[in-house]
Amino acid sequence: MNDEQVMHAMGIDDAYHVERVLASGAGGTTELVTLDSSGPFVRKRIPAKLARRGVWATLAECDSARLPRVEATYEMPNEFVVVCDYVPGENLEQLVAARGHLTEKDALQIVTQLCEAVGALHARGIIHRDISPTNVIVAADGAHLIDLGIARFRVEGATRDTTQLGTYGFASPEQYGFAQTDARSDVYSLGRMLGYLLTGVMPAEGDKYEAALDDEALVSPELRAVIKRASAMEPSARYQSAGALAAALGGEKVAAPEGPTGSVEPPTFEPAPRRSGWVKVLLAVMAAVAFVAAVAIILAQTFGSGEKDADSAPLADEPAVSAPVADDEPAGGDGEPAGEAPAAEAADLEIIESGWSVDSQGYVHYALGLRSTGDVEIELPGVTITGRDASGNVIFSEEQYFSAAPSGEIAYFGGQSGNGGTAPATVEFSPIALQDYNIGSEAQSSAFSVSGVSVLPERYGVTNFVGEVTTEKDDGSDVGSQVAVSLVLRDESGAIIYGCITFVSRPAVGESTSFEVSPYGVPEYATYEVHAQGW
Structure with missing residues (x-):
């Protein structure tokens, strides 16, 4: 950036008034800001080296009501800054903590709405990679999927993601080095999310989570089967798209695919053999x-x-x-x-x-x-x-x-x-x-x-x-x-x-x-x- 660009960016940055800091960590700082009499907005200050500019640019062109609406982006000397609309409401972690767990009707409605948001991302080649309770806001008009801080495009020919990120318990196995993430990785997270909403137990709690899934007072056998398939370890065993998962949640029978499907092409697993064994x-x-x-x-x-x-x-x-x-x-x-x-x-x-x-x-x-x-x-x-x-x-x-x-x-x-x-x-x-x-x-x-x-x-x-x-x-x-x-x-x-x-x-x-x-x-x-x- 030249001096003129820096001064321009700083002028934009200073025009916003910080109401409070919402979160701060390795991925940057998230603030609640206002601009003159408008707002509030959510401003994300992302370290320049972590910024996925293409993802945010593509999101700005997305018209899904269940995804953040990008109001502005600009470059600071060491940061990439994104300003999005603010969605008032509770996140799912707060909602489940208050209720213990959700009813089947409410859980299905939320996850179906999340399938809509995820499907819109996948249609543009974006994998969210961090579908977790704190990244879903429930507002008056339903669920909103937020925070695309570690979202990425699928890279043709790559065998795995360069960085291994995500929320433990909700992140798919691929996110830890097993393969490249794709549409089915977000499907895995959606399946774990449904299990969490119905049971009130975090998937990271292992045996406790599995025992809660087996409790028919909390999860019907039909929904348990959907959750198990969505969150299968092997990507090819899952629903191959968010749309297929939504259809299953609506009661449709979704046949196991004969080959890779889904709105984002899944990776192929055809490595050259290292040796005969x-x-x-x-x-x-x-x-x-x-x-x-x-x-x-x-x-x-x-x-x-x-x-x-x-x-x-x-x-x-x-x-x-x-x-x-x-x-x-x-x-x-x-x-x-x-x-x-x-x-x-x-x-x-x-x-x-x-x-x-x-x-x-x-x-x-x-x-x-x-x-x-x-x-x-x-x-x-x-x-x-x-x-x-x-x-x-x-x-x-x-x-x-x-x-x-x-x-x-x-x-x-x-x-x-x-x-x-x-x-x-x-x-x-x-x-x-x-x-x-x-x-x-x-x-x-x-x-x-x-x-x-x-x-x-x-x-x-x-x-x-x-x-x-x-x-x-x-x-x-x-x-x-x-x-x-x-x-x-x-x-x-x-x-x-x-x-x-x-x-x-x-x-x-x-x-x-x-x-x-x-x-x-x-x-x-x-x-x-x-x-x-x-x-």
Whole structure:
């Protein structure tokens, strides 16, 4: 922006009067504002790097009465600002808290209206990605879907979303790295929303939510079947569009699709095989994940690693990045090929180190280093993460699966775990027993290097770690077309205290692409590392 543009934007900005701040967080600040004698309006001040300008521009052309009406947008030096109409009313969280739960009639009316709003977005290629109780306002004329702060367009050819965002319990599994989001991702959220309205129980409460769904005094068998189908883990098993879900809520029988349908074209899942055993591995892991209660968090922790141990450097001096170093420790194990022997005899999964911390909401942010003890790579290794309270009682237990554990090198992965609300006193990480299909070959995967990492000043609670990742080797056999970039934070003693992950498109061999890891509310740390692995 030139000086004239800055002055013009500041003049517009100053013309609004802030009545009160409605919310503030990593995604920016939301204010209730007036302009002279008009208003009130909702003004969203979004960090420039997080702004999805195309989404807001498209929304401005949308005439759905159930979506925000964009009054104005303008650019500030470090922010993108959106002014929308204000819808007076309660959000669904407040409404359910006051009533305990809604009647079937009221719940169906609200979710049907939300299907109308979501359908309008999907018709323009927009996926909302955060359909949650606080983002639905119930006004005199019905339900309004608000806050498109993390909405995005579907990207043709992408295998997953670049950023993993959403409200736990309502966000679809795809939003945690399993695949790219599409129309069916919002259908998943709508199904969970209906279950929440009818039971008054947050889906994040796991067994309690499932038990409430099974209570016929709260949910009829017919509606329970609709909810189960809408919120199926596998996207192809859901209703394929918001319109199809609305039809089912209206009593119509909606047949399972023979192929992808819906107003936003769903992604295809046709990855090139990494090696001959990949299909068996993928099917086995999908089957295992399907039975894990906390599906969203399980899938959230996918796949970031460094090629080898990374040198740690003090924050005050220079950034630490992942860089190959000599590994003096033996790989361990007897190195014999799997053959007819059990997988564990050929190799085993070793957790070299791990560490964690808890955020203000009670979620665990962890990082760990994995390695194969044999001469072969372990494909899709799993780790059980168990949180206990001060008395030793289990408060959560989850299985997390990762892309690969190499032989002779340490692969680092970051992630998030836990139920939220209850902070554990201890967290344990233990390898899941290997099966024959976990054993890969001696061939190594593609290699990546990370360079130029720096830390930007904290803003709105977000600390940005930026740099570049370069493809050093690409054997062409890795599934997907992205690179998982993991951040690992350590304290002064060198112990891991935090981990998180993001994804970038994979550059060609010898080429680089920039990345930005943007964790919110990181703990105090002494050193940091960034690791990259193909995915």
